[in-house]
Each structure stands twice: as C-alpha cells, then as structure tokens.
Amino acid sequence: MYDIRFAEPGDLSATLALLVRLQADTAHHIGYLGETLEVLSEELAEFEPDWSACSVVATDDSGRITGLLSVEIDAEKRRAWLHGPFVDVPVNHPAGSRIWDQTADALFAKARDILADIDDHELYGHTNHRRLAAFAERHGFTAGKASNIYLLDNGDLRTLLLRDAKHTPTHEMRALPTDPFVHEAVAVLHERCFPHSYLSGRQIVDGAKSRSVVVAMDGDRVLGYAAGKAQPEEYYVDFVAVEPDVRGGGIGAALITELLWKLAAEQGARPQAAASITAGNESSARMFGRLGFRLFLELVAYRHSA
Known part of the structure; x- marks a missing residue:
C-alpha cells in the first residue's frame, strides 16, 4: 500500500513523467488529459487555484510518485471531474490489481477534502480501462454512453x-x-x-x-x-x-x-x-x-x- 498525501508544487515534474507513461497505455487512459508532456503540463496548469491544490498523490517508501488523482470543480454547475485515478504498479506483480484498487480508493478518499460539498462527480476513461470501470462500480458511479x-x-x-x-x-x-x-x-x-x-x-x-x-x-x-x-x-x-x-x-x-x-x-x-x-x-x-x-x-x- 502506498502513502497518500496532498500534492506539492515540487511534485510536478515527477507527476508529469508518470502521466505520460501511463496515458500511453489504454489500460490507464483517462480521456480528459493529453498524452504528451507539453499538453499535460498546460492542462494541469489550468486547474484552479493551481494543480497541486487540486491533486492528491501516492508515494512509495522512497518518496517516488506512484499515483495521482486531480479534481476539477465547476462551482457554477456544482460538478466535479476526476482526472484519474492513475496508479503505477510493478509489472507482473501478483497483487497488482489489489494494489491498484486500494491505492485508487485511498486517493479518492483523500480527494473528498477537495470536493467539499460537491456531490456530482464524473470519471472519463478508455472503454478498455477495466480497473477504472471496477473503481466506478465500487463507488456508485453509473456508466453513460460511450463517446468516440x-x-x-x-x-x-x-x-x-x-x-x-x-x-x-x-x-x-x-x-x-x-x-x-x-x-x-x-x-x-x-x-x-x-x-x-x-x-x-x-x-x-x-x-x-x-x-x-x-x-x-x-x-x-x-x-x-x-x-x-x-x-x-x-x-x-x-x-x-x-x-x-x-x-x-x-x-x-x-x-x-x-x-x-x-x-x-x-x-x-x-x-x-x-x-x-x-x-x-x-x-x-x-x-x-x-x-x-x-x-x-x-x-x-x-x-x-x-
């Protein structure tokens, strides 16, 4: 199980490197974010008041960034979009699915402090992102129509x-x-x-x-x-x-x-x-x-x- 904390400005470069790598795999693809460093950097910078104030991260024993969940809130519509969760697990780890699930759940639990009283949440990911589908089901999300x-x-x-x-x-x-x-x-x-x-x-x-x-x-x-x-x-x-x-x-x-x-x-x-x-x-x-x-x-x- 990874440690969960709020993001800090100094986490940006390590976070972007993680996202670029995971976004390239359909099993981790989140639809809101681009796939290159330049696109990700610009989109994270659009979060208000800043990307770190709207994000929680997971770290391993060495302090390496291993997961991320960012939250974008539209106060007018009283809706929130969850950019993630992204979780990095060792390749072929026998407990990889369990690590992903537990870390994703912990990231979401921590992010509730950012969500405050916003109860309308949305996730958006690749149809082949099975772990995201299972995460959504565990937390009461309903799948909508697919988009191409x-x-x-x-x-x-x-x-x-x-x-x-x-x-x-x-x-x-x-x-x-x-x-x-x-x-x-x-x-x-x-x-x-x-x-x-x-x-x-x-x-x-x-x-x-x-x-x-x-x-x-x-x-x-x-x-x-x-x-x-x-x-x-x-x-x-x-x-x-x-x-x-x-x-x-x-x-x-x-x-x-x-x-x-x-x-x-x-x-x-x-x-x-x-x-x-x-x-x-x-x-x-x-x-x-x-x-x-x-x-x-x-x-x-x-x-x-x-």
Missing part, C-alpha cells in the same frame, strides 16, 4: 482547409457576434442539444472557458454554431449543433471548417484536429468522416450524483 474520438491528421487537415477555401458557403459563417440575441440563441441551442454537458450555454458564449465560437446565420436567425479551442498539439472541436429544420444541408461541416480556419488564423498551425462524438450518432460520424476524420479511440463517462 475522431482525428484529422496533418495532411488531411491541410487538404480540408485548402479545399474548402475555394468554396463559398451557402449561409453566412462568422465569428460569434456580440449581439445579445445571437448569444441567447446559441446558448439555448447548446442547452437543447447538450443538456448535461461539462460546459453550459452561458459559458460557451461569454468566453468563460476560452472557447472560439463560430455561427451560421440566415439574416438575423442563428442556424447553428461550432465551438472549440487550440491545444498545444491539436485543434479540438468541442461542440457542433444545427437547428433541426436545416440539418442535412452541409451547415455542420461548414461550421467545423470555419472553426478550424479561425483557430488556425488566431492560434497558428497544429498537426491535427480532434472531436468527440457520442457513440451511435451515425449522422455526426458520417459528417466528420466526409471531412476526413477517422475513428481514433472510444471513451466512456461514469457519473455519480447524490
């Missing part, structure tokens, strides 16, 4: 942007205007299409979570929107939503392309783009497929709400 991560690699991304640069969209595509009625329309559409998302409609339009937003307009009517951000190694498309009566006409694909153009212009080039689609959403899968995205991995969320 799609990637558009560098060559295909460049081809998409160059190809569609020659096309004129059927409807007006532009960055999110400041008009209050547009903000309201986008927020309402978001809540209708993604009612239990990690971001609210208000957070999407007011810039609280640093997302870039583009909208499709027909006069003063909002037909749809796309939101995303530029990460160190990729563009990430968070959300795409189109009003039901105008779906199937290419607006969604045009919004995705417009968003990628905007991110490239404002944040510079990235080697790939990524998007998450709920498993079974065939229309979205076909849309991203036509743009050149390919299926990369499948993740599942586990949620517990008191």
Whole structure:
C-alpha cells in the first residue's frame, strides 16, 4: 500500500513523467488529459487555484510518485471531474490489481477534502480501462454512453482547409457576434442539444472557458454554431449543433471548417484536429468522416450524483 498525501508544487515534474507513461497505455487512459508532456503540463496548469491544490498523490517508501488523482470543480454547475485515478504498479506483480484498487480508493478518499460539498462527480476513461470501470462500480458511479474520438491528421487537415477555401458557403459563417440575441440563441441551442454537458450555454458564449465560437446565420436567425479551442498539439472541436429544420444541408461541416480556419488564423498551425462524438450518432460520424476524420479511440463517462 502506498502513502497518500496532498500534492506539492515540487511534485510536478515527477507527476508529469508518470502521466505520460501511463496515458500511453489504454489500460490507464483517462480521456480528459493529453498524452504528451507539453499538453499535460498546460492542462494541469489550468486547474484552479493551481494543480497541486487540486491533486492528491501516492508515494512509495522512497518518496517516488506512484499515483495521482486531480479534481476539477465547476462551482457554477456544482460538478466535479476526476482526472484519474492513475496508479503505477510493478509489472507482473501478483497483487497488482489489489494494489491498484486500494491505492485508487485511498486517493479518492483523500480527494473528498477537495470536493467539499460537491456531490456530482464524473470519471472519463478508455472503454478498455477495466480497473477504472471496477473503481466506478465500487463507488456508485453509473456508466453513460460511450463517446468516440475522431482525428484529422496533418495532411488531411491541410487538404480540408485548402479545399474548402475555394468554396463559398451557402449561409453566412462568422465569428460569434456580440449581439445579445445571437448569444441567447446559441446558448439555448447548446442547452437543447447538450443538456448535461461539462460546459453550459452561458459559458460557451461569454468566453468563460476560452472557447472560439463560430455561427451560421440566415439574416438575423442563428442556424447553428461550432465551438472549440487550440491545444498545444491539436485543434479540438468541442461542440457542433444545427437547428433541426436545416440539418442535412452541409451547415455542420461548414461550421467545423470555419472553426478550424479561425483557430488556425488566431492560434497558428497544429498537426491535427480532434472531436468527440457520442457513440451511435451515425449522422455526426458520417459528417466528420466526409471531412476526413477517422475513428481514433472510444471513451466512456461514469457519473455519480447524490
């Protein structure tokens, strides 16, 4: 059994090294975090007030970092996302599963001091992360629908942007205007299409979570929107939503392309783009497929709400 304590700022380098190694294995993959040192460092730095104040670690007898669980809390939505638990166990150790389970449970118990009175918790990991599934079951989490991560690699991304640069969209595509009625329309559409998302409609339009937003307009009517951000190694498309009566006409694909153009212009080039689609959403899968995205991995969320 490892020792459990709150993280300290000096733990960062050892923690990142642990995460990079474990994230590369689907048996330990957590969906919120990237897989490279640069991405992990940036994402941990986004935690408030700082990553160490929101994290607990496990250490062995020599003081080496062997486990981590970080907590991200949205006070407005009164929800918490658990980034982990990550537990390093010796290869082929006869009690490896027991060590992982006991350490993960101890990390979660310690993290309850950070969670305070937040009772809505979510985990998000690879569908092949069996230990995470067992952890979720032990602590009363319910598995939700799986989501598929799609990637558009560098060559295909460049081809998409160059190809569609020659096309004129059927409807007006532009960055999110400041008009209050547009903000309201986008927020309402978001809540209708993604009612239990990690971001609210208000957070999407007011810039609280640093997302870039583009909208499709027909006069003063909002037909749809796309939101995303530029990460160190990729563009990430968070959300795409189109009003039901105008779906199937290419607006969604045009919004995705417009968003990628905007991110490239404002944040510079990235080697790939990524998007998450709920498993079974065939229309979205076909849309991203036509743009050149390919299926990369499948993740599942586990949620517990008191």
